[in-house]
Amino acid sequence: MSDKDLIESGDMKIGWVRSHMPVLSIIRESFEREQPLKGHKIAMALHVEAKTAALVEALAIGGAEVAITGCNPLSTQDDVSAALNTRDNIKCYAKYDCCSDEYYEAIDKVLDMKPDITIDDGADLIFKLHTERTDLLPGILGGCEETTTGIHRLKAMEKDGALKMPVVAVNDAMTKFLFDNRYGTGQSAWDGIMRTTNLLVAGKTVVIGGYGWCGKGVAMRASGLGADVIVTEIDPIRALEARMDGHRVMSMAEAAKYGDIFVTTTGNVDILSKKHFEVMKDGAILANSGHFNVEINLEELTAMASSVRAVRKNIKEYNVAGKRINVLADGRLVNLAAGDGHPAEVMDMSFANQALCVKYIAENKLENGVHPVPHDLDMYVAELKLKSMGIEIDELEPHQTEYMEGWECGT
Numbered sequence: 001m002s003d004k005d006l007i008e009s010g011d012m013k014i015g016w017v018r019s020h021m022p023v024l025s026i027i028r029e030s031f032e033r034e035q036p037l038k039g040h041k042i043a044m045a046l047h048v049e050a051k052t053a054a055l056v057e058a059l060a061i062g063g064a065e066v067a068i069t070g071c072n073p074l075s076t077q078d079d080v081s082a083a084l085n086t087r088d089n090i091k092c093y094a095k096y097d098c099c100s101d102e103y104y105e106a107i108d109k110v111l112d113m114k115p116d117i118t119i120d121d122g123a124d125l126i127f128k129l130h131t132e133r134t135d136l137l138p139g140i141l142g143g144c145e146e147t148t149t150g151i152h153r154l155k156a157m158e159k160d161g162a163l164k165m166p167v168v169a170v171n172d173a174m175t176k177f178l179f180d181n182r183y184g185t186g187q188s189a190w191d192g193i194m195r196t197t198n199l200l201v202a203g204k205t206v207v208i209g210g211y212g213w214c215g216k217g218v219a220m221r222a223s224g225l226g227a228d229v230i231v232t233e234i235d236p237i238r239a240l241e242a243r244m245d246g247h248r249v250m251s252m253a254e255a256a257k258y259g260d261i262f263v264t265t266t267g268n269v270d271i272l273s274k275k276h277f278e279v280m281k282d283g284a285i286l287a288n289s290g291h292f293n294v295e296i297n298l299e300e301l302t303a304m305a306s307s308v309r310a311v312r313k314n315i316k317e318y319n320v321a322g323k324r325i326n327v328l329a330d331g332r333l334v335n336l337a338a339g340d341g342h343p344a345e346v347m348d349m350s351f352a353n354q355a356l357c358v359k360y361i362a363e364n365k366l367e368n369g370v371h372p373v374p375h376d377l378d379m380y381v382a383e384l385k386l387k388s389m390g391i392e393i394d395e396l397e398p399h400q401t402e403y404m405e406g407w408e409c410g411t
């Protein structure tokens with residue numbers, strides 16, 4: 001594609017999602033009027049695709065200078081990256097399928113702007129700031145973190161006394177994880193798997209590793225598509241939830257024998273490894289929708305395989321003792337590396353939280369450590385979303401408040 005065609009294609013994608021992100025649009029309009037980010041420099045490492053571009057535009061329109069790169073070597077859409085580079089006060093360094101060196105070089109380039117605010121998805125920028133770029137830490141007002149695993153990583157740093165900046169845990173806003181992780185991953189993981197394989201889900205046995213917010217969504221949609229769902233867990237409560245939601249629950253050692261399609265959503269390593277590959281059926285399909293490329297142990301699978309070949313775009317077939325094991329998108333997030341990521345209406349709420357939290361960091365002096373998203377911001381996003389959907393809800397009447405708060409008439 002020529003540069004002109006790339007930019008045109010990126011602009012079209014951004015225009016489409018912008019018109020389906022009403023909450024972010026309202027925030028963008030207020031940012032344009034009030035310029036709350038004037039003079040701020042924002043460094044970002046997020047999936048560079050159209051919804052992220054809509055967030056980047058809102059921040060730049062709010063007065064900020066923005067530099068962005070990817071947070072996953074396979075999720076960047078080069079047309080969106082090209083379109084972003086035509087905008088004032090925005091520089092994008094992300095490139096699809098970059099090698100590891102290029103990936104980390106781009107993170108350095110973003111940090112070269114000397115940001116005062118960061119936005120991460122997986123804590124790559126913050127990790128770099130605390131290792132090779134510590135000279136920049138005194139200039140940092142704070143950062144935002146988009147995802148569950150990033151927050152685990154930051155809380156571990158905080159516990160060790162290693163976290164030297166404030167970070168807002170955007171993932172933990174209710175208007176983020178209850179919708180993005182559950183309904184977003186629930187839909188987009190299946191979108192990625194179905195468009196990549198062009199196979200039927202109905203009648204298949206689907207094994208979901210992990211029954212957290214992502215796992216619940218992926219399992220719920222698999223059931224809806226007609227699959228027989230098996231869940232694996234390490235947490236007894238979540239295992240019980242899965243069972244009572246109607247799924248079978250067992251160990252992965254057992255489930256590995258039955259699965260036609262496996263989807264990992266744990267944020268943990270080695271959910272699928274040698275002992276599982278050994279007992280899998282011929283033709284099993286493996287996808288990850290959790291974290292980086294660590295949930296499926298591809299090193300072990302490669303070592304076991306007599307041959308590996310590409311059988312379709314984003315599908316590699318490993319021949320293991322005469323059985324074919326198919327891995328989607330090199331074990332990276334199937335919804336982003338083999339699809340377009342979450343639906344726009346879901347990212348609308350996630351990125352509304354990001355925009356409001358960036359403003360919150362710009363306007364408040366926060367202590368070093370991991371901070372929750374302020375409850376009123378979370379509620380504001382929910383209210384705007386409901387309004388954009390044309391939904392009205394009831395309000396407590398004074399006597400109902402009195403009843404709920406009193407103890408005299410409780411029986």
Ligand SMILES: NC(=O)c1ccc[n+]([C@@H]2O[C@H](COP(=O)([O-])OP(=O)(O)OC[C@H]3O[C@@H](n4cnc5c(N)ncnc54)[C@H](O)[C@@H]3O)[C@@H](O)[C@H]2O)c1
Pocket residue numbers: 147148149150177180181185209210211212213214215232233234235238265266267268271289290291333335
């Ligand atoms: N694909 C996406 O777009 C997307 C969206 C949101 C979050 N994520 C990522 O997905 C992962 C899960 O996020 P979440 O919000 O669902 O987290 P969560 O903490 O709610 O759920 C993770 C679940 O995995 C379980 N688990 C951990 N180790 C396990 C093991 N060895 N076997 C079986 N289960 C195990 C945990 O008990 C937990 O119930 C994180 O890495 C997060 O960053 C991806």
Ligand SMILES: N[C@@H](CCSC[C@H]1O[C@@H](n2cnc3c(=O)[nH]cnc32)[C@H](O)[C@@H]1O)C(=O)O
Pocket residue numbers: 046047049051052071072121122146147148149171180184290291292293333336340341342343347350
């Ligand atoms: N960067 C790591 C960490 C997981 S990304 C998971 C996050 O991606 C976010 N996400 C999912 N879909 C999209 C999208 O379409 N655009 C931007 N971000 C997305 C979502 O909010 C979730 O918390 C990795 O690539 O493996």
